[in-house]
Amino acid sequence: MTTVKQLFSLQELDLALDAIQSQKSQAEEELNARLELEQMETALAEEQGRLSETQESHQSFRQDADELRERVPGLEERIYSGDVTTAREMASAELEAGHVRKQLDDMEMRMLELTVAADNSRSRITSLESELEITRVGWEVRQAELTQQVEQLSSKEDTIQVQREELAATVDQQELQKYDILRKRKGGTAVAKVERGLCQACRMSLPTQHLQRVRTGRQMVLCSSCGRMLWPG
Ligand SMILES: [Zn+2]
Numbered sequence: 001m002t003t004v005k006q007l008f009s010l011q012e013l014d015l016a017l018d019a020i021q022s023q024k025s026q027a028e029e030e031l032n033a034r035l036e037l038e039q040m041e042t043a044l045a046e047e048q049g050r051l052s053e054t055q056e057s058h059q060s061f062r063q064d065a066d067e068l069r070e071r072v073p074g075l076e077e078r079i080y081s082g083d084v085t086t087a088r089e090m091a092s093a094e095l096e097a098g099h100v101r102k103q104l105d106d107m108e109m110r111m112l113e114l115t116v117a118a119d120n121s122r123s124r125i126t127s128l129e130s131e132l133e134i135t136r137v138g139w140e141v142r143q144a145e146l147t148q149q150v151e152q153l154s155s156k157e158d159t160i161q162v163q164r165e166e167l168a169a170t171v172d173q174q175e176l177q178k179y180d181i182l183r184k185r186k187g188g189t190a191v192a193k194v195e196r197g198l199c200q201a202c203r204m205s206l207p208t209q210h211l212q213r214v215r216t217g218r219q220m221v222l223c224s225s226c227g228r229m230l231w232p233g
Helices: 004-033 035-080 087-169 173-185 208-216
Strands: 191-195 229-231
Touching (some): 004 087, 004 191, 004 229, 035 087, 208 229
16 A cells, blocks of 8 residues: 655655756756856957958048048149149149048047057957956866766666656555646645644644544554645654
8 A cells, every 4th residue: 555655755846846847947047057158258349340341441441531631742733833823723742731631630630540440459359368268277277176076966866767767666556646737736745744733734724623633643644734645754
C-alpha cells in the first residue's frame, strides 16, 4: 500500500528538482543574455561609424578647399596685373575674390569643427574599448562560473531524478497520478504536513475527527480546506 509518507518523500525530491531547475534556467538565461557586453559593442560600433563619417566629410571639404584655393592666384593676378581696366570689371573681380576667400574661411571653420568632432570620437572610442575589455574579462569569469554551476546542477538533477524514479516505482500508479495532478494544481505542494492541528500548507485548523483519521494513517485524508493530502509528520 502506498503511504502518504512515500508521497511526502517523493514531494521532497520533486521540490528539490523544482529548485534545481529554476536555478539552472536562471543561470542559462544569464549565459545567453550577454546583455551588457552587447550594448557596449553596439555603442563602440556606432562611435566608429560616426568617426569614419566625420573623417570622410573632412576629406571632402579638404578636396573642395584645395580646388578653390587654386583659383586664388589667378583672381589676384587679374586684380593686381593692371589688365582689368574698367571699374565694373574690377568690382566684379574683387567681388569674386572676396566670395572665394569667404568660402575658404567657412570651409576652414567647418574642417576645424570636424577635426574637434573626430578627436572627441577617438577619445570616446578609446574609453569604450577599455571599458569593453574590462567588461569582457569580467564576463569571461562569470561565464566560467555559470557554466560550472549549470554542470553541477545538472549532475545533482540527474542523481535526484534517479532517486525519484526509484521511489515512484514503489508507489501505486493511481496514487501517483493523483499526486501529480494535485501538485500541479496546488503550486508544487500536494502533500501537506499537519502540525498542532493545522494544515501547514493552508494554515487552516482541521476538525478533530479529521485529525484522528490522519494520525491512524490507514487511509489518504485530504485537507477539508485546501484539498491537499495530509501527512501527520
Ligand atoms: Zn490545507
